[in-house]
Amino acid sequence: MNKSRTKLSTYNSIFASVSQLLSLLVSFASRTIFIKVLGEHYLGLNGLFMNILNLVSFAELGIGAAITYSLYEPIAKKNESAILGLMQLYRRVYHAIAGIVLVIGLLITPFLKFLINGSTQNVGNIYIAFILFLLNTVFSYLWNYKRSIFFANQEGYINSLNTLVFQVGAQIIQIIFLFVYPSYYLYLIIQLLLTVFSNLQISKLADKKYPFLKSKKKVGVPSKVIDYIKRNVIGMVSSKLGGIVVNGTDNILLSVGLGLGTVGIYSNYTLILNGMNSVINQGISAVTASIGNMQVTENKEKQKIIFYKYSHLSSLIGIFISVGLSSFFSPFISLWVGKNYLLTPITTWTIVLGFFVAELRQANINFTNAYGLYWEQRKKPIFESIVNLFFSVIFLFYMHLGIKAVILGTLLSNLLVNLWWEPFIVIRFGINGKLKEYFKYYFAQLFFGVIIFTVSQYISSQFSVDYFWLHIVITIGLLVVSTLLFDYIVSKFLPECVEGYSAIRGVLKRIRGRL
Structure with a gap:
């Protein structure tokens, strides 16, 4: 690993981890005020909506990661035409995804009450709240694609700084308004507006740093690259599905089986876990581009x-x-x-x-991403999601293990499937160990x-x-x-x-x- 790559990896890792840690600290303050002002049922509703939209985000299919991987080579060779072509493709695909997510979300809206065990009278109009949540996700796809060029060029610290400023800014404003005008709808509107501003800012930064991205000239992507992206996307469809089932269904199952109160209690633990995961993964995953570069050199x-x-x-x-x-x-x-x-x-x-x-699992996951081994592992997430959902349902609805049910479901999918399958892919098709x-x-x-x-x-x-x-x-x-x-x-x-x-x-x- 050359000095420049090592330096960038270290810089990205430290900056990403520190940024995520600062954001996590502010999140704790925001969550504390949220619980005191709005209560655990609104907290549970928040967690439920997040899981539902994780399911809806399946429409992304892992296309972003596949295109980002395809950017490594043209960036290393400073091929601006090839980069522009890939980014234009990225833009078209993500705008289409935004429309698909919006339609799916609106179709789900009338059925929200069936995903909640018990009354929803104490959490206001769940449909308005969900649509605000949905719009936040939809708008994130419109300009978010330009973040990929910073990741692929080992400049993830730029994304980290942008995310830190706007996330912390949103949370501080939300805290103020929770005191002044305690409204869940206003809380979500602030989140939506700051998401839009964050993505607009990252888009302007990308255009400023890479002026050729503003070119109106349409650049095609070679059929060989398109075929490679399609192959990886097909490989990632199952991966995306597996990740959504494993990580995006816990709150839905708990809401259906035990109610929003239980989701609220569990979400305090998951906030800490997700925060720790984010800090760790931001630091460790920041070197993914460098690993991809290492594969070539x-x-x-x-x-x-x-x-x-x-x-x-x-x-x-x-x-x-x-x-x-x-x-x-x-x-x-x-x-x-x-x-x-x-x-x-x-x-x-x-x-x-x-x-x-x-x-x-983190080393295996990041090497799989950096080496683009999505096709080779395409079947694994299907088995992972089946094992996870099967045991979670059995433990929750038949053995009545409560919150432990969804935790054990995820644990067993890791031990029975990921434990041996992921290293097999990396070692056989990646590092030849x-x-x-x-x-x-x-x-x-x-x-x-x-x-x-x-x-x-x-x-x-x-x-x-x-x-x-x-x-x-x-x-x-x-x-x-x-x-x-x-x-x-x-x-x-x-x-x-x-x-x-x-x-x-x-x-x-x-x-x-x-x-």
Whole structure:
């Protein structure tokens, strides 16, 4: 990995993570005011609408990722004509998608009441609220496509800054109006307007930085590239469907089975989880373009070394966050929104387990995206979504496991399908490694990781959630010990090509080198 690529990767990762963390902190403030002013049922309705629109977004089909991947080569070769052709194609496709999403959303609107268990009188007119939610999604497609050129050119920090400014701005304005004029509709209108302004701004930045994008000249895309995009899109259709079923149906199932109140309680936990995921993924995924560049410029042995170093760093971040969650989830929720919003210890443990197992997938997911291996994995998400939905429904409606039902459904789809299928694709079609050495390393991560965060939760549970500051001290101690222990033990199971690699030593060495 050359110096320029490494520098851009590091810069994008740090900037993206910091931006997402700042946005998350403001989100907590906004959520706190939202709960105090509007209540848990509006919170549940918000979560339900988000899941419904995740389902509707299936119309995107993964086209954006496929076109972004196709931009890597012309950007590297500075082929402005080819870039312009792809961006014009991107624009036409995304405008069509915006229309499709609008139509599907309007068709769903009359049936919203059937997705809510119980009365909706205490949440106002759900149809007006949903249409505002829908328009926010529709408008995001109209100019959002221009973000892709920044990602493909390893300039993700520009997107991160834009997102930070407008998201934080929207949340601050929403907080003010929740105090002055507490209206859910106004809350959604502010969100809609800031989405439009954000995308207009990123569009202007793209035109300014890449003036050739303003050209009215119609540029065709070679049939070879179109065929390649179609192939990847076909491969990503199932991936998109699988992702939507796995990540976009939990609130819908809980709303149908248990009601908006339960969705509201669970959404406080998912806000934290999604926030952590966003911080991690923004940082880790920011190097995806650099990985794509590496595929073109480095040999397979170097690619394999980078893959395992990347995997180890991802798992180390995963165990760090998992220990923090297992130790600090309950004290934080108790202080933040009150003990009435606490879930049971076993449910909390299940949430953390699901989070950790999902984080162990990150290297495989990002290498799949960077290498464009969508066609090779086209069947996997179908089985993943079937397993997830089947077990979630069984656990929720027949075994009555409550919130644990949807968590276990996702967990089992990861363990029964993704655990072996994703690394098979990356190792066979990407880095040309050996599955045996990978699984030796993976199961070491899983086994020792689960033991470490389980022990951490047990230690933390010995003290009342009322002792908040004591829990901070305990959690810090557990984070330091657990991370060092995990790095020391699991690094011994790495393949020979990276034998003895320590992510912590690597980071400390880089920091010392900058001082």
